[in-house]
Amino acid sequence: MQCLPGLVLALSSLLGALALLQLSLHLRVPSRYGKHEERPCPPRGRLPARCAWFLQELPSFLVPALLLALRSPPRLEPLGCRLLCCLFCWHYFYRTFIYPFFTRGRPFPLQLLFFGMLFCIYNGFLQGYYLIYCAEYPNNWCTDIRFTSGLLLFLLGMGINIHSDLLLRQLRKPGEVTYKIPQGGLFTYVSGANYFGEIVEWFGFAIATWSLPAFAFAFFTLCCIGPRAYHHHRYYLKTFTDYPKSRKALIPFVF
Numbered sequence: 325m326q327c328l329p330g331l332v333l334a335l336s337s338l339l340g341a342l343a344l345l346q347l348s349l350h351l352r353v354p355s356r357y358g359k360h361e362e363r364p365c366p367p368r369g370r371l372p373a374r375c376a377w378f379l380q381e382l383p384s385f386l387v388p389a390l391l392l393a394l395r396s397p398p399r400l401e402p403l404g405c406r407l408l409c410c411l412f413c414w415h416y417f418y419r420t421f422i423y424p425f426f427t428r429g430r431p432f433p434l435q436l437l438f439f440g441m442l443f444c445i446y447n448g449f450l451q452g453y454y455l456i457y458c459a460e461y462p463n464n465w466c467t468d469i470r471f472t473s474g475l476l477l478f479l480l481g482m483g484i485n486i487h488s489d490l491l492l493r494q495l496r497k498p499g500e501v502t503y504k505i506p507q508g509g510l511f512t513y514v515s516g517a518n519y520f521g522e523i524v525e526w527f528g529f530a531i532a533t534w535s536l537p538a539f540a541f542a543f544f545t546l547c548c549i550g551p552r553a554y555h556h557h558r559y560y561l562k563t564f565t566d567y568p569k570s571r572k573a574l575i576p577f578v579f
């Protein structure tokens with residue numbers, strides 16, 4: 325396989341267009357899973373959350389790993405490039421092999437699972453293909469301010485995301501499906517703390533890679549889970565009369 329810059333441009337542009345489509349579809353109406361599902365949710369057409377999240381996220385890990393294995397001779401030089409690919413796989417290792425096995429979420433709709441998987445194949449291919457076959461970095465990229473600041477943001481965002489996922493999980497006992505008010509960590513300031521962490525993480529990745537595909541994915545993430553954080557916030561305000569009034573939806577103290 326060779327690097328085709330035109331393909332990277334086309335796939336990144338399409339990802340940007342999907343982000344705008346996602347935004348237009350879900351600005352007013354949230355994606356129908358989790359707390360935004362129509363009630364009562366019939367068990368038909370749903371998969372247990374553990375299974376669904378595992379299957380949905382697996383391609384984001386497998387596709388870049390497969391591209392890496394197919395690349396002969398390996399071309400992940402210099403070190404900066406190798407590290408960047410590892411960051412992407414590291415996130416999706418967590419999301420595929422760790423997160424699903426601890427989740428206490430509701431069963432996930434099969435239809436969304438199908439589209440989610442397609443999305444993960446697409447994005448896993450784009451990010452992996454670019455980093456493994458196209459990216460060119462100078463040997464000192466690891467000391468470049470874009471790499472170091474992006475890496476720091478990525479790690480900060482990932483830390484917030486994993487910690488917030490953990491706080492949400494601890495709200496429920498095994499088998500419970502009710503919703504409670506999230507407390508602690510960044511939830512003290514925003515309703516969508518896990519989403520805030522994920523958005524910071526992917527913008528950090530985009531800065532560290534300084535690449536069109538990664539910026540397109542960060543933009544998609546913002547358009548996908550930004551509005552969802554807003555819908556979560558409205559849901560909490562409507563459901564809990566004692567919900568903290570000073571808490572914002574997504575960005576601490578701002579929005």
Ligand code: NDX
Pocket residue numbers: 342343345346349355357358359373427428429430436437439440441443444485489492493495496501502503504505506518519522544545548549
């Ligand atoms: N999966 C990213 N669009 C999505 C699946 C759906 O990873 O075709 C985007 C992802 C996909 C979507 C994905 C992309 C767009 C798709 C869409 C389907 C259609 C759409 C493909 C791939 C599409 C077009 C046509 C435009 C292309 O019961 P429960 O499940 O609610 O329990 C929850 C629990 N919880 C609580 N428990 C007690 N009390 C409370 N108050 C609680 N609040 C929540 O916590 C869950 O078990 C858990 C987390 O819930 P929630 O709702 O906060 O997070 P969730 O949305 O489930 O995300 C989980 C994690 C989170 O860390 C988030 O940052 C990350 O995954 N994520 C999620 C979505 C997308 C994404 C990351 C990204 O874009 N990077």
